Amino acid sequence: MRIDVVTIFPSYLQPLREALLGRAIDRGLLEVAVHDLRDWTHDVHQAVDDSPYGGGPGMVMRPQVWGEALDDVLATPDLPARLVVPTPAGRPFTQATAHAWAAEERLVFACGRYEGIDERVLLDARARGITVDEVSIGDYVLVGGEVAVLVMVEAVARLLPGVLGNPRSAAEDSFSDGLLEGPSYTRPEVWRELAVPDVLRGGNHAAIARWRRDRALERTRDRRPDLLDALGPDALDAADRAA
Numbered sequence: 395m396r397i398d399v400v401t402i403f404p405s406y407l408q409p410l411r412e413a414l415l416g417r418a419i420d421r422g423l424l425e426v427a428v429h430d431l432r433d434w435t436h437d438v439h440q441a442v443d444d445s446p447y448g449g450g451p452g453m454v455m456r457p458q459v460w461g462e463a464l465d466d467v468l469a470t471p472d473l474p475a476r477l478v479v480p481t482p483a484g485r486p487f488t489q490a491t492a493h494a495w496a497a498e499e500r501l502v503f504a505c506g507r508y509e510g511i512d513e514r515v516l517l518d519a520r521a522r523g524i525t526v527d528e529v530s531i532g533d534y535v536l537v538g539g540e541v542a543v544l545v546m547v548e549a550v551a552r553l554l555p556g557v558l559g560n561p562r563s564a565a566e567d568s569f570s571d572g573l574l575e576g577p578s579y580t581r582p583e584v585w586r587e588l589a590v591p592d593v594l595r596g597g598n599h600a601a602i603a604r605w606r607r608d609r610a611l612e613r614t615r616d617r618r619p620d621l622l623d624a625l626g627p628d629a630l631d632a633a634d635r636a637a
């Protein structure tokens with residue numbers, strides 16, 4: 395997978411080159427190119443923002459600069475791409491989104507700053523047949539799109555074959571069966587007088603699987619009843635029985 399990121403703060407994307415994702419890049423499992431939006435300015439001040447029409451707080455990012463940047467980035471390499479634009483006003487980015495995007499050849503991320511990007515940049519891209527996804531990573535307001543891109547690239551890249559050492563982990567993710575994952579334990583058996591649940595130290599795999607499912611149902615009911623509702627009434631009954 396090829397990932398391009400356009401931003402006025404290229405250094406914000408450095409963490410993508412660390413650790414697991416850095417190793418995946420080194421191994422050629424994904425390619426990440428970060429572009430400085432200001433490379434497409436032509437004025438001495440390298441202006442990328444201007445006042446909003448109609449008034450309102452802050453500044454808006456100018457369409458001309460974004461238009462030229464995306465023309466170049468989307469054309470090189472000329473691969474089918476999704477243009478992803480983080481915004482607080484976007485559709486929710488979920489694990490399902492991550493799975494869908496993991497099948498893409500190319501993702502191009504446009505990181506806004508200030509109060510966002512002139513709407514015509516997205517309209518122009520869609521008019522030229524480019525798929526544009528405006529996505530939110532949560533109901534809170536960040537200062538720009540870069541952190542959202544770090545979150546989304548990590549969620550997508552870990553699903554790519556070969557990136558995770560243990561592929562079963564992604565298969566057993568939270569949300570993979572619609573529930574939150576339950577508690578985990580490792581050695582020692584007792585720590586600060588707290589013991590590992592007996593069932594996990596026995597060899598009864600059916601009992602362990604049932605115990606884990608019950609803990610997942612219980613936790614989901616307590617923390618994310620919305621996920622339980624999405625699974626239907628039987629799940630709620632099962633969660634009540636699990637407690």
Ligand SMILES: Nc1cc(-c2ccc3ccn(Cc4ccc(CN5CCCCC5)cc4)c3c2)n[nH]1
Nearest residue numbers: 480481482506507531532534535536537538539
């Ligand atoms: N999930 C999530 C994604 C983001 C995100 C993503 C990208 C950008 C680019 C800029 N910002 C900062 C920002 C954007 C919008 C507002 C609202 N403002 C109200 C008045 C009219 C104009 C718009 C405020 C500040 C961003 C924030 N935050 N949270």
